[in-house]
Amino acid sequence: MAQEILQEIIVGILVGGVYALMAVGLTLIFGVLDIINIAQGVLVILGAYLSYSLSTKAHIDLFVGLLITIPVMFIIGVVIHWAFIRRLRGTERTAMTLLVTYAVALIIEGVLYKIYGADDVSLSASYTGTSVHLFGFYLPWIYIYGFILAVALVALIYALLYRTRFGRSVRATMQDETAARLVGIDVNRVAALTFGIGVAVTAAGGMVFGATNAFNPNSGYDLISRLLAIIILGGLGSIGGALAASVFMITVESVVTIWSPDWAVVVFYVALVVVLLVKPTGFLGRKEVRAQ
Amino acid sequence: MSESPGRQRALPDLAPVFKGGGLVALIAIAVAFPQVYTNPAVTNYGVFALIYVTAASGWNIFSGNTGYISLGQAVFYGSGAYAMGVAARDWNITGTMVFALLPLAMAVGAAIAVPFGLVALRVRRHTFIVITIAFFFIFQLMAFNFSWTGGSSGLSSPFLNWPAASYNTPFYYIAFAFAAGTIAIAWLVRRSRFGLQLRAIRDDEDRARGLGVRAMRVKLSAFVISGTITAGIGAVWFYYINQVEPQTGFDPLFDLTLVLMAFLGGYGSISGAVLGALIIEPLTLWLNAQPEFSSGSLSEILLGGIFLIVVLFMPRGIIPTSGELITRLRTRGRAAIAPATTIGPASGTAPTPSSVVSGGAQ
Numbered sequence: 001m002a003q004e005i006l007q008e009i010i011v012g013i014l015v016g017g018v019y020a021l022m023a024v025g026l027t028l029i030f031g032v033l034d035i036i037n038i039a040q041g042v043l044v045i046l047g048a049y050l051s052y053s054l055s056t057k058a059h060i061d062l063f064v065g066l067l068i069t070i071p072v073m074f075i076i077g078v079v080i081h082w083a084f085i086r087r088l089r090g091t092e093r094t095a096m097t098l099l100v101t102y103a104v105a106l107i108i109e110g111v112l113y114k115i116y117g118a119d120d121v122s123l124s125a126s127y128t129g130t131s132v133h134l135f136g137f138y139l140p141w142i143y144i145y146g147f148i149l150a151v152a153l154v155a156l157i158y159a160l161l162y163r164t165r166f167g168r169s170v171r172a173t174m175q176d177e178t179a180a181r182l183v184g185i186d187v188n189r190v191a192a193l194t195f196g197i198g199v200a201v202t203a204a205g206g207m208v209f210g211a212t213n214a215f216n217p218n219s220g221y222d223l224i225s226r227l228l229a230i231i232i233l234g235g236l237g238s239i240g241g242a243l244a245a246s247v248f249m250i251t252v253e254s255v256v257t258i259w260s261p262d263w264a265v266v267v268f269y270v271a272l273v274v275v276l277l278v279k280p281t282g283f284l285g286r287k288e289v290r291a292q
Numbered sequence: 293m294s295e296s297p298g299r300q301r302a303l304p305d306l307a308p309v310f311k312g313g314g315l316v317a318l319i320a321i322a323v324a325f326p327q328v329y330t331n332p333a334v335t336n337y338g339v340f341a342l343i344y345v346t347a348a349s350g351w352n353i354f355s356g357n358t359g360y361i362s363l364g365q366a367v368f369y370g371s372g373a374y375a376m377g378v379a380a381r382d383w384n385i386t387g388t389m390v391f392a393l394l395p396l397a398m399a400v401g402a403a404i405a406v407p408f409g410l411v412a413l414r415v416r417r418h419t420f421i422v423i424t425i426a427f428f429f430i431f432q433l434m435a436f437n438f439s440w441t442g443g444s445s446g447l448s449s450p451f452l453n454w455p456a457a458s459y460n461t462p463f464y465y466i467a468f469a470f471a472a473g474t475i476a477i478a479w480l481v482r483r484s485r486f487g488l489q490l491r492a493i494r495d496d497e498d499r500a501r502g503l504g505v506r507a508m509r510v511k512l513s514a515f516v517i518s519g520t521i522t523a524g525i526g527a528v529w530f531y532y533i534n535q536v537e538p539q540t541g542f543d544p545l546f547d548l549t550l551v552l553m554a555f556l557g558g559y560g561s562i563s564g565a566v567l568g569a570l571i572i573e574p575l576t577l578w579l580n581a582q583p584e585f586s587s588g589s590l591s592e593i594l595l596g597g598i599f600l601i602v603v604l605f606m607p608r609g610i611i612p613t614s615g616e617l618i619t620r621l622r623t624r625g626r627a628a629i630a631p632a633t634t635i636g637p638a639s640g641t642a643p644t645p646s647s648v649v650s651g652g653a654q
Binding site for chain 2: 030036084087088094095096098099100102103104105106107109110111113114221225228229232236262263265266269270272273276277280
């Protein structure tokens with residue numbers, strides 16, 4: 001039993017790492033633009049389908065294919081921001097951005113249905129079906145590779161945020177947009193690039209998600225609701241919080257699966273509600289985020 | 293009343309007469325509709341439109357007044373449907389007696405709204421929205437996983453042996469009664485001090501609290517009213533279509549459709565939610581009935597497209613936008629009265645600040 005629980009904890013951490021990558025994109029977008037991107041879930045699925053097309057049509061390896069899909073998703077993100085997000089202003093902006101990103105999600109989902117149909121597909125490669133026997137645990141290779149990829153990309157985002165000039169302007173915008181504007185930061189450019197980066201990570205997240213789960217165009221809803229729960233739990237706009245919350249939530253869910261796979265997802269959302277009852281700002285949330 | 297100085301009114305103010313007459317005409321049209329169009333395929337549109345008028349107006353009572361965007365209304369809609377289904381099955385209630393369970397369904401909605409609201413209303417803005425989504429998923433998953441809800445196959449309602457030709461008509465009038473009642477409640481709330489306190493919360497919650505509004509109590513009351521109405525109409529919907537499944541009773545599209553309806557018509561206004569529902573629901577039904585859209589993907593793309601057009605080009609909705617247009621036409625050549633910049637009731641009903649100040653224990 002203890003062995004079984006430990007196994008699920010390890011799986012939870014590995015899968016949680018991948019969710020962390022997707023959640024960081026979402027929370028970064030929130031931090032800079034003050035919007036919740038409902039389309040993030042279906043964009044992950046879009047990323048998965050891009051990898052699917054590359055691997056089945058062009059026979060490109062899933063990980064090599066990311067060199068193509070990540071830039072493509074980045075451009076899609078910048079275009080969505082340019083076309084829709086930047087136009088939204090005014091008192092009802094919260095609800096407006098919700099509707100716009102949801103509309104984008106609906107359109108992408110409809111297009112995916114048209115192209116790929118409603119049947120479940122999954123990504124396959126030599127490492128998606130095989131496991132490694134490590135310290136008495138059976139771990140699928142794809143979980144390990146996916147985790148390494150996620151850690152590398154999150155580290156890259158951290159380096160970008162904390163070691164570059166662009167990162168400094170992103171953090172400044174997250175702290176206070178008006179002040180950032182006053183010191184000469186091009187806030188619109190920062191917002192566009194941040195949205196692009198936030199969407200670009202879905203290419204990698206989607207690839208790993210597609211290699212570990214069967215998916216169809218409708219899978220985005222389950223994903224976005226989990227990601228939203230994660231970033232709220234971590235504290236909106238907090239990258240460290242998003243990392244901690246994804247590993248925590250996915251591990252909890254993974255452990256509950258031992259007893260009841262049906263109720264594991266319920267526990268996931270109940271955990272969110274319970275944590276927020278105790279601490280309404282989430283793990284690492286700032287106070288003002290709540291007071292807004 | 294617009295008191296523009298130096299402008300003489302040539303005619304007595306006919307606005308109340310027009311409004312009253314329009315309202316009577318609308319009610320007459322709505323009542324006569326199933327008598328004129330007896331084809332069930334047509335009355336079906338009427339029933340669904342009225343169900344959504346009720347749900348959107350119910351959403352508006354809470355979200356339109358307080359500014360808290362709830363994406364968890366399907367919790368009530370589905371719970372109402374399931375409450376009626378489970379009660380009818382377990383107590384062997386059949387036929388028209390099932391309608392006697394409507395108060396029960398509404399009570400279930402209210403009973404769910406209290407703890408739901410107590411948890412969710414502690415947080416604001418985005419966090420509130422996500423908490424309502426989380427509740428929504430908890431309820432959908434419970435409907436899937438419990439044995440007494442029938443799992444993924446859901447519940448069927450007792451059979452009604454009414455003739456197919458006139459089957460829709462009683463449902464039409466029940467839905468109409470719900471819609472009319474909800475609009476009346478929305479209007480009463482809007483005119484009352486309670487409604488004023490809700491709008492004070494929307495404008496600035498901390499200041500409203502400072503002025504003595506018991507924010508939690510007021511918000512929760514509106515949330516419970518909204519949940520009760522939605523549960524009732526969910527039960528009507530269930531008996532009308534004879535079937536509820538976890539993914540239809542607790543449907544994420546339902547929540548977003550309500551928001552879209554309210555925004556299309558004019559967020560925060562009573563007539564806006566009604567108009568939005570009357571436009572969108574028949575349109576969606578019609579689109580889904582077209583053979584070329586049967587795959588569902590095209591209607592999704594179209595719905596998304598409408599969303600984008602509404603939000604980007606008519607962000608304040610049809611009613612405020614056209615109201616401004618009329619004002620501009622009427623005041624052409626004269627000094628225009630500055631159009632109201634806030635979404636809300638006409639300034640004529642705006643009370644003096646002192647009534648907010650004195651607001652407090654109810």
